[in-house]
Amino acid sequence: TQLLEQSPQFLSIQEGENLTVYCNSSSVFSSLQWYRQEPGEGPVLLVTVVTGGEVKKLKRLTFQFGDARKDSSLHITAAQPGDTGLYLCxxxxxxxxxxGAGTTVTVRA
Amino acid sequence: EADIYQTPRYLVIGTGKKITLECSQTMGHDKMYWYQQDPGMELHLIHYSYGVNSTEKGDLSSESTVSRIRTEHFPLTLESARPSHTSQYLCASSEGGFTGELFFGEGSRLTVL
Known part of the structure; x- marks a missing residue:
């Protein structure tokens, strides 16, 4: 049983569309990190959220930490092919x- | 840009061979880690180190061993590789606490035939 469940496992969308990926748990966390891993590379930190209810924006990426600090979401607006990768919480x-096991996002041009 | 390097990037070997995966970082980080990554599975911590001459086993039982003789170097060794060891191995380092930002290498993909 995974402590952190990420959904969906795979997501394929057209350039310009929006997407949301989720990271859920029954455990409370003091902080939560999101990483992106491009093919053939190691994961790279995108953001750390530490406060329940916190929302952080990084250009077209919006990260939210749940009020109870058990879950998080990542929303990408107007996705671009460069957003393609494995997103890990x-x-x-x-x-x-x-x-978590990650969500593989593919953005088609 | 992270300065952490892994070699080899890809390795295909036969069963029973001894292998060493190298990991070096130039950031002066005290803490270093080895993770195992398989498709559709979460990253599993197999070894970590607080600093020189300090190594600990992680959550996932592994037949590999590690050493930390120098701050910048954290090699992983398998004395006798088996097909079950086929995986992607990621090395990482961090400063501060164990739950801070991890800086990852590009990974070593090991295939044991």
Missing amino acids: AGANGYKLSF
């Missing part, structure tokens, strides 16, 4: 960081 609990 990671929750911090005490001294430990737990990763």
